[in-house]
Amino acid sequence: MRWFRFAVFISLVTVLQASLLLDIIAVTRLGIKPNLLLILLVFFAIYCNTTDAIITSFIIGFAADISIGSAMGSQTISFGLFGTALAYLHRVIAIKNYPYQSLAIFITALLAGTLAHFLALLKGQPPIPNIYTAILGTALYSAIVGPFLFLPTAWWMRIRTHRFSRH
């Protein structure tokens, strides 16, 4: 794992996610847009070894907390938990095709979004209207866009995506 490249890349994506630049491609009245950090979470869970996947999941979760989240810690926990679970799952089931990758992004986004929401409620944040519609929309949008972003990410991280291995 090239950690310096990873740090630069995550910083860039975090700023991009927080800067409202993605609002240009937002859809519906709820402003649903793809969650780039979640797409990266799935990418690293699929293409890294399990130890690296655990570390990257928590780091990406923390990045999501400081850029998107209102209650600190909620995204760190949910991203870390489901990123790790996905990395272990990948040791059993290979997630290499686009449809499977899309499905992995969709399910991870649904689960991570829901858990983060409940953790935020646990911290005393007020309930958010239309939250489940927003989570579903974001999961769907991320699942559609996600696999297309895997290639540039793999190029930047110098990871060979066509290699078939389970670490």
Next chain:
Amino acid sequence: MARMRIRVRVPKRSKMRLGSLSRPMLFTWFMLAGFILLFVPQNLTNNFQFAFTRVFRWPLTIGRNISLYARTRRSAPGTTNRKESQYQNYIANLEEQLRQKHREVEELSKLRDRFHALENAGFVVADVIRSSIERAHCELTIYCRKEHGLAKGQFVLGDNSIIGTISDVSAPNAKVRLFTDPASKIPVRIGKLNIDKVMQGSGNDSAKIQLLSTKHKVNVGDKVVARKKPGFLDASMIIGTVARCRRDDANPLLWDITVKPVCDIERLNSVTVIIMNPQD
């Protein structure tokens, strides 16, 4: 007897372990850190978010400006001009102050007029760095050039109308909880009705006023003003207009009123913080 030395090459386990830390331990430590972050009071963990905004202030502002530019180009012609909206809000504030003066004169006829509007207030102009408007969590992160005197609870103006209150301060940055945020509750008065009600944010750029009896006449377009709050706001000021008024589904004897802001909060590049009784 000669001994043969056989070297057996054992595969390295460096990829399995990180130093002396196994995967389950690594996961446990990270989870523990996550739970610490979750349960530490929000005012402490906010410093991470403030630090992020401080470090990446320029790219965040540039990204926001590009996004606003793209939206402005897409917006339909005939949308209210920003300058026009500023004047309308300014006039509405004057009207409300005039109305309040009349009320005081009527009610306190011979007593000395104590209405000072915002004469004693100090104003701090702040740049908007980040905004979250359409999502359920409605807030702005602002950068104050003059940081002295910023405090939680102070009212914030955008285009001459109240847009929210300061929720967190980490000088020179601060967070503004917009009145459309579900956690925001602000006492307000609708139009010419002489009744105070609490307006609560409902996300998606709107707020709700409930528990108002249908015997009171409320029209779409009526102005909603934030009530004065000693130490924070000395005069009532416009905060929004009634966008929708219908009978409450749960209790048909009450109104369910939706209030929209009177300025385009998303397009604001700077806001003004009202500091009552400034020290200098």
